[in-house]
Amino acid sequence: MRPHLRDVPIPDLPAALRAAGLRKPDFWARRLAVRIHLHGALSWEDIAADPEVGPRVRAALEAAFRMGPQLEHAGARVAEDRTRKDLWRLAGGQIVETVLLRNRKGRTLCVSSQAGCGLGCTFCATGRIGWTKNLTPGEITESVLRAQALAGERVSDVVFMGQGEPLQNYDAVMAACGNLHHQHGMSISHRRITVSTVGLIPQIHRFVADRQPWRLHLSLHAAKQTTRERIMPIARKNPLPELLAAMRSVQEQLERRWLTFQYVAIPDVNMDDEHIDALERELAGLRYIINVIPWNEMGAEYRPPSWAEVKDFTTRLRRLACPVKIRYSGGKQEGMGCGQLSAEQIEVAASGGHLLAPPGIFTA
Numbered sequence: 001m002r003p004h005l006r007d008v009p010i011p012d013l014p015a016a017l018r019a020a021g022l023r024k025p026d027f028w029a030r031r032l033a034v035r036i037h038l039h040g041a042l043s044w045e046d047i048a049a050d051p052e053v054g055p056r057v058r059a060a061l062e063a064a065f066r067m068g069p070q071l072e073h074a075g076a077r078v079a080e081d082r083t084r085k086d087l088w089r090l091a092g093g094q095i096v097e098t099v100l101l102r103n104r105k106g107r108t109l110c111v112s113s114q115a116g117c118g119l120g121c122t123f124c125a126t127g128r129i130g131w132t133k134n135l136t137p138g139e140i141t142e143s144v145l146r147a148q149a150l151a152g153e154r155v156s157d158v159v160f161m162g163q164g165e166p167l168q169n170y171d172a173v174m175a176a177c178g179n180l181h182h183q184h185g186m187s188i189s190h191r192r193i194t195v196s197t198v199g200l201i202p203q204i205h206r207f208v209a210d211r212q213p214w215r216l217h218l219s220l221h222a223a224k225q226t227t228r229e230r231i232m233p234i235a236r237k238n239p240l241p242e243l244l245a246a247m248r249s250v251q252e253q254l255e256r257r258w259l260t261f262q263y264v265a266i267p268d269v270n271m272d273d274e275h276i277d278a279l280e281r282e283l284a285g286l287r288y289i290i291n292v293i294p295w296n297e298m299g300a301e302y303r304p305p306s307w308a309e310v311k312d313f314t315t316r317l318r319r320l321a322c323p324v325k326i327r328y329s330g331g332k333q334e335g336m337g338c339g340q341l342s343a344e345q346i347e348v349a350a351s352g353g354h355l356l357a358p359p360g361i362f363t364a
C-alpha cells in the first residue's frame with residue numbers, strides 16, 4: 001500500500017519525493033512539510049492550495065502517497081478549569097485522546113502513542129482495555145495539530161502521557177517528536193517534548209544510544225521491586241537495579257542535569273516511610289525531581305489520597321533533598337486526569353459504541 005504522506009518523517013521527505021519522480025525534491029520537501037506539519041493540511045485539495053503545486057506535481061504525489069485525515073474527531077469536553085479533552089477515532093474504530101492543559105508557562109498537550117495499552121498497570125484505566133494498535137507518526141502529529149486548531153491556542157509543550165507506552169512504539173514516537181520539533185513543522189523546542197516511560201530497559205538504552213534530545217521521564221511509582229511488580233506487571237522483566245542504571249546513563253551520557261521520576265501516590269501502597277527509605281537508598285547519587293501525582297479515581301481497588309495525605313507525604317519526602325512537585329491533574333473531575341484516560345473508551349465499548357456521557361457535554 002502507498003505510504004500516507006503524513007507518515008513520512010520530515011527528514012525522509014526529500015528521498016521519498018525523489019523516489020516519487022519529483023524534480024527539486026528538497027524544495028518540495030520543504031513546501032510539503034510546512035503545508036502538512038505546520039499548517040495541518042488534511043487533503044490533496046489543501047496541498048494543491050499551494051499555488052506552486054501544479055497538476056503534474058499533484059499527479060506524481062497522488063501516485064506515490066495517500067493523503068487525507070487519519071483521525072475522525074469523535075467528541076470534545078471542556079472541564080471547569082478549561083482543561084480540554086478531544087476524542088479521536090482511528091480508521092480501525094479505536095478511540096484515543098488528547099488532553100490540553102493550561103498553565104502559566106503555556107499550553108501542554110498530553111498525547112496518545114498507542115490505542116489502549118498491553119502493560120496492564122493496575123492503577124491505570126488504559127491498562128484495562130488492552131493494546132489494540134500503535135499510532136503512526138502521522139496519526140500522532142495530526143492529533144497535535146487538530147487539537148491545537150480546535151482549541152484555538154498554540155501548543156507549547158507535548159507530553160507522551162496519554163494512552164500507551166511510548167517506548168513500545170519507539171520508531172513512530174521518535175519520528176513524531178522529530179516532526180513536532182522540526183523548523184518546517186511546529187518548531188516545538190526539544191526541551192518541551194517529553195516522553196514518559198514505565199521503564200523498558202532495552203528501549204531506554206536505545207534512546208541513549210540514539211542520543212534522542214527529548215526529555216525522558218520515568219514512571220517510577222515505587223523504589224521497591226515488590227511494589228513495582230504489584231502495580232506494574234512489566235516491572236518483572238525490568239528489574240529496578242538495571243532500570244536505575246539505565247536512567248543513570250540517561251543522566252550521564254545525555255548530560256541531563258535533572259532526571260524526573262513520576263510517582264503516583266496511592267494510599268496503603270507506596271506512601272509509607274518504608275517507600276521513602278527505598279527512594280532515598282535507590283536514587284542516591286542521581287540528581288532528580290519527583291513529580292507526585294495523587295492517584296485519580298478510575299474504579300480500581302485503590303482509593304485516592306486526601307489532600308492532607310498528599311501534603312504529609314510530600315513533607316516526609318523533604319529528607320530526600322530533591323525538588324518535589326505535586327503534579328496538577330487537570331480535568332480529573334471530568335475523567336481527564338492522569339491514569340483516567342480511556343475510561344470513556346471503556347464506556348464506549350460497554351455501550352455498543354456510543355459515548356455514555358450526558359448529552360450536551362460532548363460536541364463532535
Ligand code: SF4
Pocket residue numbers: 117118119120121124125126127128162163164165198
Ligand atoms: S500507566 Fe502507561 S504503561 Fe501502564 S497501563 Fe497505563 S498507559 Fe500502559
